[in-house]
Every structure is written in structure tokens, then in C-alpha cells.
Amino acid sequence: MTRSLLSPIISPTAITAKLGYDYDLAIVGGGIIGLTLACALKDSGLKVLLIEARVQSAAVAKGQAYAVQLISSRIFQGIGVWDKILPQIATFNQIRLSDSDYPGVVQFHPTDLGTEDLGYVAEHQALLQPLQEFLQECPNVKYLCPAEVVKTEYLPDGVAIDIKIGEEIQTIRSLLLVAADGSRSRIREAAGINTRGWQYWQSCIVAFVKPEKSHNNIAYEKFHASGPFAILPLPGNRCRIVWTAPHAEAKAICALDDEQFLEELRRRYG
Numbered sequence: 001m002t003r004s005l006l007s008p009i010i011s012p013t014a015i016t017a018k019l020g021y022d023y024d025l026a027i028v029g030g031g032i033i034g035l036t037l038a039c040a041l042k043d044s045g046l047k048v049l050l051i052e053a054r055v056q057s058a059a060v061a062k063g064q065a066y067a068v069q070l071i072s073s074r075i076f077q078g079i080g081v082w083d084k085i086l087p088q089i090a091t092f093n094q095i096r097l098s099d100s101d102y103p104g105v106v107q108f109h110p111t112d113l114g115t116e117d118l119g120y121v122a123e124h125q126a127l128l129q130p131l132q133e134f135l136q137e138c139p140n141v142k143y144l145c146p147a148e149v150v151k152t153e154y155l156p157d158g159v160a161i162d163i164k165i166g167e168e169i170q171t172i173r174s175l176l177l178v179a180a181d182g183s184r185s186r187i188r189e190a191a192g193i194n195t196r197g198w199q200y201w202q203s204c205i206v207a208f209v210k211p212e213k214s215h216n217n218i219a220y221e222k223f224h225a226s227g228p229f230a231i232l233p234l235p236g237n238r239c240r241i242v243w244t245a246p247h248a249e250a251k252a253i254c255a256l257d258d259e260q261f262l263e264e265l266r267r268r269y270g
């Protein structure tokens with residue numbers, strides 16, 4: 001039964017077929033990056049394989065929220081998926097930036113950019129689900145999920161990819177491989193692509209809160225000596241807190257009970 005998952009539903013482009021490859025492009029990772037690329041290739045004429053290790057419902061369930069910039073919204077518009085995303089996310093039309101030891105506030109409004117909005121805040125599911133649904137309208141993309149890439153071998157013209165589907169390992173050959181398997185990409189590591197990183201000695205605390213008053217679609221960011229602190233608006237008058245602090249301080253904040261946490265939050269934002 002698993003064998004049929006990899007059987008071709010569309011033909012690879014002429015050059016790919018001539019070289020004996022199964023796919024023009026294989027994307028490892030069906031997170032936001034991998035899915036966006038796969039959807040964007042809908043009318044490319046390329047035969048694409050998208051491989052995601054986690055079951056679809058688990059991939060959607062990540063409790064993360066993102067500040068989405070205008071340029072990203074234009075990418076989603078270009079793909080044709082923005083109309084499905086927009087009703088599920090918050091739009092912010094004011095940004096207030098301040099410094100912990102300076103009383104002034106810098107404000108940005110859409111008129112500063114000549115746009116209608118300044119940006120958006122989206123929960124993971126609000127982005128991932130419409131992209132997963134859009135994929136069904138992409139006959140050139142084969143979505144293999146759950147399936148895990150366990151080995152890659154680079155060939156003169158492309159790459160051989162071992163994919164674990166259930167208990168079985170199957171090998172496919174693709175002209176191009178895209179590593180969209182997250183920030184600690186094993187595909188990137190195996191390809192010998194180096195990264196340059198450094199420590200900030202900070203942790204990031206994230207939380208959802210529901211304010212008593214309307215958040216009025218305002219995004220706040222305050223810069224403390226210990227790290228930046230942001231309050232981002234979400235649909236349903238909820239807010240996402242993104243609170244950066246040195247590791248020990250962050251650990252102590254996480255150990256507070258709800259009442260103490262809210263008190264510290266009020267103190268921190270001022």
C-alpha cells in the first residue's frame with residue numbers, strides 16, 4: 001500500500017525524465033516555509049514532492065504566533081491563499097516602540113508607509129491550515145505525510161533521498177532538494193552547509209493573555225536592558241506576549257503563579 005504513495009501521478013519535466021529522476025524538486029519539511037514554497041510552485045510546470053514527518057494534525061497544532069510583515073502578506077497574495085488567511089489573523093495599524101529608561105514613545109502608523117496596514121500577527125494554525133488546503137489545488141505537488149527523510153546521497157545531477165514511510169524505506173531521485181526542515185536542519189548539516197551562530201544568553205518567554213480593555217490592534221515593543229518585550233494583538237482581543245530575558249531571570253518568571261506573572265507583566269510594561 002505504501003508503494004502507491006510514491007507512484008508518479010504526473011510526469012516529471014522532460015529533462016528530469018531524461019536523466020532518470022522522479023521529481024524536479026523535493027522539499028523536506030511541510031512547515032510554513034516548505035508549504036509556502038510548494039504552493040508557490042503550483043503553476044511552475046515542475047513536478048514537486050513535499051515530505052513532512054509529522055502527521056498533518058500534529059504539524060498544524062504548534063502553539064506559536066508570528067509577526068507577519070507586509071512583504072510576507074504579498075507573497076501569500078501572489079500564491080492566492082491570503083483571502084483564506086486574513087480572516088483568521090490580527091491586523092495591526094499602530095506600532096508603539098519605547099525604551100525602558102526613556103519616557104518617549106515612537107509611533108508608526110500606516111500613513112508612514114503609505115499602506116492600509118502595518119503588519120499582521122498570525123497563529124501557526126491560521127497560516128498552516130490554509131496552505132495545507134491550498135495544496136489540494138496543486139496537482140503538480142505530491143504531499144507525502146507522514147514520511148521522514150532519513151538519508152540523502154548527492155549524485156552528479158541531483159540527489160537520492162531515502163524516505164521512511166511507516167516501517168518501509170523507499171528511495172526517490174530528485175534534481176533539486178530544498179531543506180525546509182527547520183532551524184536545526186539535518187538536511188543542511190548532511191550537505192555540509194555551515195552556519196554562523198552566537199549566544200545571546202537569553203530565553204524567550206511566550207504567553208497568551210486576554211486584556212480587560214480592547215487591544216485596539218496596537219503592537220507594543222519595549223526595549224529593556226535585559227532584552228526586548230513585545231505585546232502583539234491577536235483575534236478575539238487576545239495578545240501574544242514575547243518576553244526576552246537572561247536565562248535565570250526567565251526561569252524565575254516562568255515559576256511565578258498566574259497572579260504574580262500578571263503583576264510582573266504590568267511592572268515590566270509600565
Ligand SMILES: Cc1cc2nc3c(=O)[nH]c(=O)nc-3n(C[C@H](O)[C@H](O)[C@H](O)COP(=O)(O)OP(=O)(O)OC[C@H]3O[C@@H](n4cnc5c(N)ncnc54)[C@H](O)[C@@H]3O)c2cc1C
Nearest residue numbers: 029030031032033034051052053054066067148149181182
Ligand atoms: C518564540 C519564537 C517566535 C518567533 N516569532 C517569529 C515571528 O514573529 N515572525 C517570523 O517570521 N518568525 C518567527 N519565528 C521563527 C519561525 O518560527 C521560523 O522562522 C519558522 O517557523 C520556520 O519555519 P520552517 O517551516 O522553516 O520550520 P519548522 O516550522 O520548524 O518546520 C519544519 C518542518 O520540517 C519537518 N521535518 C524536519 N525534519 C524532517 C525530515 N527529516 N523529514 C521530513 N520532515 C521533516 C518538521 O516536522 C516540521 O514540520 C519565531 C520563532 C520562535 C521560536
